[in-house]
Amino acid sequence: MKIPQPKLSVLVSLSILLLLSMSSCERINHNSDTREETAADFAMVMTEIGSIIEYAEESCDQTNGKGTPLYFKLQNFNKDTRITVLDSTFYDGDPVEFTIDFGPITAPLQPSQKCLDGRFRGGVIKVVLESHYIENTAKSHILIEKGNSFVFGTESKVFSIHHLEMDVDRQMRELLSFNIKHLEMDDNHLELEGKLTAEKLSGLSTPGVFGDHYQLQGDGKVEMNDEDFQWNIGSPLIKKLEPGCGMIPVKGLLNLTIEKTNRDIVIDFDPFNNESCDRILRITNAGKMTDIVLD
Numbered sequence: 001m002k003i004p005q006p007k008l009s010v011l012v013s014l015s016i017l018l019l020l021s022m023s024s025c026e027r028i029n030h031n032s033d034t035r036e037e038t039a040a041d042f043a044m045v046m047t048e049i050g051s052i053i054e055y056a057e058e059s060c061d062q063t064n065g066k067g068t069p070l071y072f073k074l075q076n077f078n079k080d081t082r083i084t085v086l087d088s089t090f091y092d093g094d095p096v097e098f099t100i101d102f103g104p105i106t107a108p109l110q111p112s113q114k115c116l117d118g119r120f121r122g123g124v125i126k127v128v129l130e131s132h133y134i135e136n137t138a139k140s141h142i143l144i145e146k147g148n149s150f151v152f153g154t155e156s157k158v159f160s161i162h163h164l165e166m167d168v169d170r171q172m173r174e175l176l177s178f179n180i181k182h183l184e185m186d187d188n189h190l191e192l193e194g195k196l197t198a199e200k201l202s203g204l205s206t207p208g209v210f211g212d213h214y215q216l217q218g219d220g221k222v223e224m225n226d227e228d229f230q231w232n233i234g235s236p237l238i239k240k241l242e243p244g245c246g247m248i249p250v251k252g253l254l255n256l257t258i259e260k261t262n263r264d265i266v267i268d269f270d271p272f273n274n275e276s277c278d279r280i281l282r283i284t285n286a287g288k289m290t291d292i293v294l295d
Contacts, residue, residue: 125142127142136173180195180220192221194220197218216236
C-alpha cells in the first residue's frame with residue numbers, strides 16, 4: 001500500500017527525532033562515566049585536609065610545656081580568624097583545648113575570609129592537645145564538631161565539612177601521623193576515612209609550618225555520591241608553603257580506585273614536571289587526560 005506523501009514526511013521526521021534522542025542519551029551517559037568532576041572534588045577535599053593539618057600545626061606549635069600562649073600569632077590565617085582558648089594549661093590534669101574560628105559560614109564568603117593561599121575559609125576547628133605538642137609520642141586531636149560546620153572554596157563555590165575526627169601522633173620531630181577516623185561533607189555527598197603521614201623536608205628549625213616544605217603519604221576509603229572508592233597517594237604529595245604557593249601540592253600522584261570495577265583514576269599534581277605553583281592538575285581516566293585548575 002502506498003503511503004500518502006504527508007504521512008511519509010511525518011514518519012521520516014519522527015524517525016530522525018528518535019535517532020537524535022538516542023544519540024543524545026549516549027553522549028550524556030558517556031560524559032557521566034568520565035568521573036572528572038568526582039575526581040576534581042576529591043582532589044579539592046584532599047588538598048583541604050592538608051590545609052587543615054597546616055593550620056592546626058601552625059597554632060599548636062605556638063603552645064609550650066605549660067599550655068597555650070597568652071596571644072596566638074595569626075598573621076598566616078585569614079583576617080577574620082580568632083582563636084578561643086577553652087583550657088589553657090596541662091597542670092589541671094586535663095588536655096589543652098582551643099578553637100580556631102575562620103569567620104562566618106554563610107555564603108558568599110567575605111574578602112576578609114580569603115587566606116594567604118587564595119582559598120576562602122569559614123567556620124570552627126577544635127584542637128585538643130594531650131601533652132606538649134613537640135614531644136615525641138605526643139598525641140592530639142583535630143575536630144570539626146557536628147553543629148560547627150567548616151567551609152572552604154571560592155566566592156562562587158563553597159564546600160562544607162559537617163564532621164571531622166582526626167587523631168594525631170608525633171612519631172619524630174619531623175614526622176606526624178594522622179588517623180582520619182571520619183570526615184563527612186555536604187549532607188553525605190562525601191564520607192572519607194584513612195591514614196596520612198606528614199614529613200617535614202625543610203624548616204624543621206623554625207616554629208610553625210608556613211615557609212616549610214613537607215610531603216604527605218597515605219591511603220584510605222571514600223564514598224562519593226553513593227559509590228565506593230579506595231584512595232592512595234601513589235607518589236608523595238610535596239607541599240611548599242610559600243607566598244603564592246601552598247594551596248595544592250606541587251608534585252605527586254593521587255589515585256582513586258572504583259571498587260565495583262577496580263578501575264583507577266589518577267590525579268597528577270605536576271603534569272608538566274616542573275613543580276610549579278600553577279594549581280594545574282591532570283586527571284587520567286580510562287586513557288583520557290583532562291587538565292583543570294583547582295581553586
